[in-house]
Amino acid sequence: MIRELRVLPPLAIARFGAAPTPMDNYDATVDPQRPLGYRFLRPAETLQVDPATGEIARTFVPSAVTFTENGLVRPVAPFLEVWALTDDDRLEPLTTDLLAAEGASVADLTWRVEVANRKVVRRTGDDADLVTADTGDVTDHVVHPLSGTCPNFWPGKAIPFGSVQFIRPTAAHPEIRLRFTPGRGFVYGASRTPPPAGPPADASVRDVVYDASRGSWQGYRDRGPLTTVPGQIYALDAQGASRGYLDDGCDGLVRVTLAVSGRNLSAFGRIGVGPPAYAPDGLPVRTVADELEQALLGPAPAPEEATLEQVEETVRRVFETVRLMNTAAMNVGGMAAHDVGEGRRREPIMARALVDTVALEQLHMSVLLALRSGSAPWFADVLRDHDEVGDLTDRGRRKMPALMRGADGRHLTLTRRQVALIRALVRGPVFPDADGAADGGTTR
Amino acid sequence: MLTAAPRAAAPPVDDSLELAGVLPARGPFLGPGPADAIGVDVPPEFNGHDYVVFLLRVAAEIEHSLMAQYLFAAYSLGGPSVPAEQAEAVRAWQETILGVAKEEMGHLITVQNLLTVLGAPRQFDRDDYPNVSPLYPFGFRLEPLSLESLAAYVCAESPPEWDDEEARRIKAKAQADTGDVVNRVGELFEQLISLVERPSVVPDSAFQARTVPFQATWDEWGRGYRQGQRGAEAMSSLDLPAPELVILPVGSRAEALTALRAVAEQGEGFETPPDENDSHFRRFLTVYRAFEALGDGVGDVVRPLARNPTTGDTDGGDAVDPDTPTTITHPEARLWGHLFNVRYRKLLTNLSHAFELADDPSDATTLTPRGALIHRTFSEMYNLRAIAGLMVRLPVSADEPDGPRAGPTFQMPYTLALPSAEADRWRVHRDLLDASDRLIAALRTASPSGDGPDYLAALAQWDDIERGHVEQLIAVPAPSPVPSPVPQP
Numbered sequence: 001m002i003r004e005l006r007v008l009p010p011l012a013i014a015r016f017g018a019a020p021t022p023m024d025n026y027d028a029t030v031d032p033q034r035p036l037g038y039r040f041l042r043p044a045e046t047l048q049v050d051p052a053t054g055e056i057a058r059t060f061v062p063s064a065v066t067f068t069e070n071g072l073v074r075p076v077a078p079f080l081e082v083w084a085l086t087d088d089d090r091l092e093p094l095t096t097d098l099l100a101a102e103g104a105s106v107a108d109l110t111w112r113v114e115v116a117n118r119k120v121v122r123r124t125g126d127d128a129d130l131v132t133a134d135t136g137d138v139t140d141h142v143v144h145p146l147s148g149t150c151p152n153f154w155p156g157k158a159i160p161f162g163s164v165q166f167i168r169p170t171a172a173h174p175e176i177r178l179r180f181t182p183g184r185g186f187v188y189g190a191s192r193t194p195p196p197a198g199p200p201a202d203a204s205v206r207d208v209v210y211d212a213s214r215g216s217w218q219g220y221r222d223r224g225p226l227t228t229v230p231g232q233i234y235a236l237d238a239q240g241a242s243r244g245y246l247d248d249g250c251d252g253l254v255r256v257t258l259a260v261s262g263r264n265l266s267a268f269g270r271i272g273v274g275p276p277a278y279a280p281d282g283l284p285v286r287t288v289a290d291e292l293e294q295a296l297l298g299p300a301p302a303p304e305e306a307t308l309e310q311v312e313e314t315v316r317r318v319f320e321t322v323r324l325m326n327t328a329a330m331n332v333g334g335m336a337a338h339d340v341g342e343g344r345r346r347e348p349i350m351a352r353a354l355v356d357t358v359a360l361e362q363l364h365m366s367v368l369l370a371l372r373s374g375s376a377p378w379f380a381d382v383l384r385d386h387d388e389v390g391d392l393t394d395r396g397r398r399k400m401p402a403l404m405r406g407a408d409g410r411h412l413t414l415t416r417r418q419v420a421l422i423r424a425l426v427r428g429p430v431f432p433d434a435d436g437a438a439d440g441g442t443t444r
Numbered sequence: 445m446l447t448a449a450p451r452a453a454a455p456p457v458d459d460s461l462e463l464a465g466v467l468p469a470r471g472p473f474l475g476p477g478p479a480d481a482i483g484v485d486v487p488p489e490f491n492g493h494d495y496v497v498f499l500l501r502v503a504a505e506i507e508h509s510l511m512a513q514y515l516f517a518a519y520s521l522g523g524p525s526v527p528a529e530q531a532e533a534v535r536a537w538q539e540t541i542l543g544v545a546k547e548e549m550g551h552l553i554t555v556q557n558l559l560t561v562l563g564a565p566r567q568f569d570r571d572d573y574p575n576v577s578p579l580y581p582f583g584f585r586l587e588p589l590s591l592e593s594l595a596a597y598v599c600a601e602s603p604p605e606w607d608d609e610e611a612r613r614i615k616a617k618a619q620a621d622t623g624d625v626v627n628r629v630g631e632l633f634e635q636l637i638s639l640v641e642r643p644s645v646v647p648d649s650a651f652q653a654r655t656v657p658f659q660a661t662w663d664e665w666g667r668g669y670r671q672g673q674r675g676a677e678a679m680s681s682l683d684l685p686a687p688e689l690v691i692l693p694v695g696s697r698a699e700a701l702t703a704l705r706a707v708a709e710q711g712e713g714f715e716t717p718p719d720e721n722d723s724h725f726r727r728f729l730t731v732y733r734a735f736e737a738l739g740d741g742v743g744d745v746v747r748p749l750a751r752n753p754t755t756g757d758t759d760g761g762d763a764v765d766p767d768t769p770t771t772i773t774h775p776e777a778r779l780w781g782h783l784f785n786v787r788y789r790k791l792l793t794n795l796s797h798a799f800e801l802a803d804d805p806s807d808a809t810t811l812t813p814r815g816a817l818i819h820r821t822f823s824e825m826y827n828l829r830a831i832a833g834l835m836v837r838l839p840v841s842a843d844e845p846d847g848p849r850a851g852p853t854f855q856m857p858y859t860l861a862l863p864s865a866e867a868d869r870w871r872v873h874r875d876l877l878d879a880s881d882r883l884i885a886a887l888r889t890a891s892p893s894g895d896g897p898d899y900l901a902a903l904a905q906w907d908d909i910e911r912g913h914v915e916q917l918i919a920v921p922a923p924s925p926v927p928s929p930v931p932q933p
Contacts (some may be wrong), residue, residue, distance in 0.1 A: 035902045036909070122448035353803040353815035358913070362816070365906060366823030372902040374829030374895035381686060382667065394663070427682060428532070430538060430835035431896070433524040 002102055004085040005094065007256060011077075014162070014273045016185030017075030017250070024062045024074075028281060030316070036383060038281040038320065038364045043066045047079065049179060054141025054168040060419025073276045075182055079167070080269050082109075082176040082256050094258075095174040096215035104260040106169055107425025111138040111178055113164045115146055115252030115271065119234075120217045125224075128152045129215050133161050133250065141168040148250060152215035154195060159188050159209060161250040162273075180254070182273040183248030187235075190218040196248040205233075210244055229409035230338075249273045282320025285401050290415045298415035311377050312368055314418060318401065319364035322357065322415075331355040335411055342392055349397045380426040384413045393401030481550050484516070492645030497564040499636050500555055504567035506629060507552040508602070509584050511744050512570075512854040514545040515747075517597075519832045519852060520588035523747040534745045537731045543587070543687040544724045546669065550689035551707045556799060557659040561694040563652050569797050572856045581627040582618070585766050586854060590748040590847040591742065592621035599626035601725040603712040614732065621766070653695035657802040662691040664803070669853060685721040746910055750840035751852035755781040756855070770848075772838055776890050777838040777850035783883040784831045789857040790876045791824035796860055797869055813917060820910070828852065834896055870917040877911050890923035 025046040028039040043062040050057040067074060082094040092098070098304055113135045121129040128151035133440070134237065135144045146161035160183055167177040176243035189202050200208050212218035220242040222231040235243045251272035258265045330336075331348045340346050353362070371377060384391075384399035390395070397411065404412040431435035486495045494629045518541035526534050533756050557663035569869055571584055585835040595618035602611070618626045633643040638646045669689045690710055713723030722730070756779055757771055772778045798817040834851035840850040862869050884904050892900065 033901055034905050035898070036905045071528070116487075141756050257592075281905060351661065351803070351815075353664055353812070353817060356815050359813075359816035359819045362906070362909060362913075363823060363908070364817040366826050369823075369899070370826035370904040371828040372895065373833055375830050375833040375898040381669070395666075427532075427535065429522050429526075429535065430519070430829075431836060433522065433526070 001087045002084045002094075002098070002265060003087055005256060005258060005265045005267035006083040006085065006091065007254060007267045008081050008083050009269065011270045011288075012078035012080055012180065013076075013288075014180055014182035014271065015076035015276050016182055016273060017073040017276060018184035018186075019072035019074040020361070021067035021069050022075050022077035023067065024065065026065045026280075028283075029186055036368060038323075041281060044263055049165065049167060051143055051165065054062045054143075054165055055170050056167060056173040059173075067276070067280070067433055073185065075162075075184070076276075077162075077179055077181040078271070079177045079179050080254055080271070082258075082267065085433070091440070094189045096169045097174060099176075099258075099260075102260050104258065106176070107139065108259045109139070109166075109176060110257045110259075111164070111166050111251065112136065112257075113138070113146065113178075113180070113271075114255075115148075115161055115250040117148060117159070117161070117246065117248075117250045119249075120215075120246060123222070123228075123234075124216050124220055126152070128213060129217060131159060131250075132253075135164060137441065138164070138166050142168050144248065148248070151209075152217070153209045154191075154211045157195075157207065157208075157209040157277055159246060159248050160184070161248055164254075176256075177324065178254060180271050185275070186248055188246045188248070190215075190246075192218070204274060205245065206210055210246060212244050217242055217246075220244075220444070225228065229407075230405075236412055278292060279320070279324055282323070283317045285314070285317045285321045286418070287402075290418055294415045294417040297417065299420065301417060301421055301424065303424045303427075306421045308356070308374070308376075308425065311425055312371050312423050314414070314422065315364060315368045315371065319361050319368070321401070321404075322361045325353040325357060325403065327403060329355045334403055335397070335405055336410070338405065339392055339397070341388075343391055344397075349403060355403075376425050376430050376431045377422050378426065378430075380419075380423045383419050383422065384411060385419065386413050388411055388418050429444070446668065451544065452702065455762070461513075462886075465889065471604045476614060486645070492639060492642075493650050496636065496639050496646055497562055497630060499563070499639070500559050500562070501567040502550055504555045504559070504630055504637065505570040506632070507548050508568070508570040508579055509580060510629070511545050511548040511552065513586060513618065514541050514548065514597070515828075515832075515917050516586040516852055516854065517540045517589040517593060518545060519748045519829075519836055520747050521745060523745075524746045527741075527744060527865070530745060531742075533734065535743075536590075536684055537734065539682050539684055540731055541725050543684070544727060546687045547689060547710055547724065549904045550665075551710070552690050553660045553665055553691050553795075554694075554703050554707055557692065557694045558700055560659050560702065560799065561651050562646070563650070563655070565797055566796065568792050568860050570856060578600040581629055582624070583767065585752060586851065587751045587766055588746045588851075589735075590746070591732070591735050592617060594621050594735055596626050598725060598728045598732050600629050601631060601711050601723065601728055602628055603723075603725060604628065606725070621810070626676075628712065629714040631706050633704055633711075635702060637708070640697065640704060642850065646697070651694075651696050651700065656695045658799055659693040660691055660799070661693050662689060664673060665689070665813075666672060666693050667822065688721055703758070747851075748835060748838050748848050750848040753781065753840055753851045753853050755785060755853055772840050772850050772853070773842045774839045775842060776822060776887070776892055776896075777835055777840060779883060779887045779890060780831055780835050780838070780892075780896075781850065781853045783880065783887065784828065784835065784853050785855045785884060786876055787824050787831065788825045788878045789860075790873070790880070791821055791828065792860050793862070793872060793876065794818075794821040794824060796862055797808070797873075798865075800862065800869070830899060834892075834894065834899065837894060867918050870914050872933050874911065874918065875909050877914065880907055 015023070025044040026041045027044050028041055032038055043065050045059055045061055047056050048058050048060065049055070062080075072294050083091050084094045084098055087090050089137070096106060099108070115133050117131040119309055120131070131150040133146040133148045135146065135258040140142055143163045143165045147161045148159035148161045162180065162182040164181070166177050167173075167179055169176060186206035187204055188210070188236060189200055189205035189208045190212040191208045192212045195208035200206075210217060221240065222228075232240070235245045237243050251270065253268050254271055255268045256418065331350050332346065336346055336349050338346070367379065379400075384401070387397055388399065389406060389408065389412075391399075399411070401412050401414065406412040468872045472803050486492055490498065518538050521538040556568075559566050571580070585593070591688065595614045598614055599618045615626070664691050669687045688710070690703070690706045692699065692706060693698045694703050695875075709723070711724045731841055738745065750772075751766050752769040753772050754769040755772055756769065772781045794817045798814050798821065801810070801812040801814040801817070803814050835850045835852055838850050840848050860874065881904070882901050884907070887896065888900050
């Protein structure tokens, strides 16, 4: 018997794209023969949906990973699956067979997707600036647009946030899924007079939607406690005021309800949208996944949770991040400029000779190289602690990760959990205890 | 190297010159000469400046030697027989000694700065084993940590006033082990300070401030370790003081004296002020006392490494004799030893080459590969640590799989002199990459054990990346903004 439902993954992040065909599936993996190389992208099994029927038309492994189509970026359109927690504590995909065993069918399932774009309202504080889309109850398998409307929009105007589609289960694919296709990645504008028909005069915008004679977003300036750190992270006009731009990003909840045996079981997942992956063969040094892991598992892992493999992964992400940075410029701009307000006179963070990007990348690669020998990490002291983000001494500014800004406008740190995992290994033996001849190598 | 050739034919000590020299009866040149017009004793064949340069080069050799010996000793700690209840303490002793070795690296670099400001050739060389140089605090030995070797380290780093009952006991133990009185390193620096502070010995004109852009700074070499500043600060992982790297550029007599005093104080400080890290002397004494308390348990916390492991052929050798080299005959361990030596040479070549390229903050238009060389110097340190970790798990002898383990070889190359043309210097790097390449291939063919395959795959790739960079620099020699002020020998 089904006890509870789950929507998995609990958080799915789509990526903008204007191409009609969603991105194919792929894995980013490390080539064991080139362990210092960037991850290579291996095509993986992909589900192709027929938008007309809502069915999965076929599954295939593409011959190559292709990110664009006729010059347009292909969107990442995630699937959200419904899983069932049964009486025997098994978590398994909800399928038509499982539904039938409960005396239910696909017709007993209802989806509802509610999303919003809060970027304007979180600044202006005007509830009429909230852009929302709500599919209402979805029980069919047609494409449901997510049309973002807002009290302060011009009449009849909306921002397309993309769409959702309840995938019609088939004998070959009996699982219960919903697909979220995000917006195309366009910018929308504002005007004080009703926008004329035809393409907008501002070539940057897809459409003029915001009525600036009613809302305050166009011409808005940061003030008050809602100001972000750093401030003014939106498009500005020549006078330093907001141009009134909006985008077609959104986030929100995906709910599913199953009416079965007189009960209503429900679950929800979260969706959001991010920009396309322009460096898909690497990962940032600190990601939302690290935050979630810390929230879920705590900042202080048990010593046995720390493995050399995790440390290697962190170091790999460091050099994958470094390669994307203009470290020579960031050494004197970026945080160095930011620290001006804290009493540092735009002083370079590192010695000038050390910030060549290529040399820095190689240095970090060599750290990973040494770890491959099975010896323990040694660099715990150069990691910035969470309570050192405001240490603007030379030594403090040079701690790792360097030259990068955290969400609070201070120098970036790894999560406390990431740091603790590395430190746990530093406390252990420098070299593996077992002799080489009897040793199969360090567990990775 | 100063004392290397002719090693066997070192002139006999002139006993008549033993009265007041820096290291009495310790070398052919070090006895005092007749008091001269400048009011200090400078040996025959020297003037004041030249004598200071000589002593600085001796100091560089000593700091380099101590660093290698301390690293070997630190790497010998640990292993499968460490009792669980002592694992934390063993790890702390190991980190203490590694911290001292890192600080010796700082001393070595600061001494190069001193040589540079005096317009003298830098000295990255040192004596190899077997070695009984009278200039060193004790003969160069690579040996697993023991109460006896600790006694020698304590004595070498000790202050002059250390003379209580424990001092006499430890000195006796050190002398019994090394066969001679262990010289205090501090004595050499005291003599240097007394010479450098006198304009009559080293004139103002000898200090070439324009060399500062070629010198090493903490900013470039400090790597997040403390800047020799005061204020005790614990390491973030182990409850130990964080190492402080004394890396001081020198442009004047005052800065030279500051640097010499900082190096000397870090070594031999007797009483530790409450807000400062312990001196090397104090740290070694702490580990010595802990080892003394272990008694027969020392064997459990130290890996059974062969003494003075070498890839060279020797006349037999004895893995437990402190004064003879032990040839590594285990095929895989031997290849790792060769690779260790090549990477050690790469480290020293990078370090030496970095000093040839200026970083002049006043010239924002010219960038040199100096930064890449500095980073690669550290990368090679990581490699040495990695290879040492693989070697200490392998037997030294092909015939005794359960016998003594191999250890890092730290063999000096035939030369560290760099060519005068920049492109030729990069060709030296390429030569070393070629040598490394051959050894990596041989090791991969030999099916190494444990973590070896993973490490070798990564090392081969890393060398490929470096080779690409080196080839570019050979093809387009990096312009030198100003001529190197210090020609290399």
